[in-house]
Amino acid sequence: MPQPDKSRRRTRDPQAKRAAIIEAARATFAELGYEKATIRKIAERAGVSNGLVTLHFSSKEDLFTTAAAPQQIVQNVAGDLEGLPRRVASTFITRMETGELTESFTALVRSSAGDRTVARELMRAMRQQSVDAYREVSPDADAEARVEMFIAVLNGVAFGRYVLADGPLSTMTPEEVIDRTTALLRTVVFG
Known part of the structure; x- marks a missing residue:
């Protein structure tokens, strides 16, 4: 047989x-x-x-939200509030540099031009993940506004460095970008 x-x-x-x-x-x-x-x-x-x-x-839409949401960042925010800006900046820039988040960001940018409803849903999912993670570090009553500013800073850096790839931001070393992004995020957290 x-x-x-x-x-x-x-x-x-x-x-x-x-x-x-x-x-x-x-x-x-x-x-x-x-x-x-x-x-x-x-x-x-x-x-x-x-x-x-x-x-x-x-x-x-469910697949898009799952695939494009950069959950890896919020998983790396645990720790003290003082070090939060550096942890977030370092995780985000490192993952963008290695390409781990580049596709997610590109998908968000491309989709926002074509289907704003889906892009909004993705942003809501990302925002909620981030707010939940931020509240683990700080019980701040202003968490949603701070997270929104974190997202705005990170999106701006990503768009300038990785999408447009033009100007001084695109020629800085990753460590310089991390340092400058950390400084911006420190302002968001500590005023």
């Missing part, structure tokens, strides 16, 4: 497939923007079926 071909056996690793879908979505949204990206293109890029994408994510 012939033995089954083990090379054709499917792997059942839902977490790995979900991660592949998210990575494919980041790349597809960054390349095409929200409107032109389709579940079919994302599934094809991830090497999975359309049905598997919709099994993991209830909608294209």
Whole structure:
């Protein structure tokens, strides 16, 4: 009796497939923007079926929000309030420099031009994640306004350095950008 071909056996690793879908979505949204990206293109890029994408994510909007939200930053804010501006600036700039967040930011910029509703939803999700993380560090009653200013500073740095890539900001070393961004964020936190 012939033995089954083990090379054709499917792997059942839902977490790995979900991660592949998210990575494919980041790349597809960054390349095409929200409107032109389709579940079919994302599934094809991830090497999975359309049905598997919709099994993991209830909608294209849900997938976009999950894929584009830079959750890695808020995961690195734990610690004292004094060091918060440096931790946030360092994490953000380092991840932008390595390209980990570049696709997320590019997807946000491209999508905001085409579908403002989706871009607003992404910003709301990012804002809420950030407010929750900030409140872990400081029970500040003004947390939402401070987080909004953090996001504005980081978006400005990202747009100037990584999207436009022109002017003095684009020629600074990463450490200089971290130092200057830290100074701006310190003003947001401490006034």
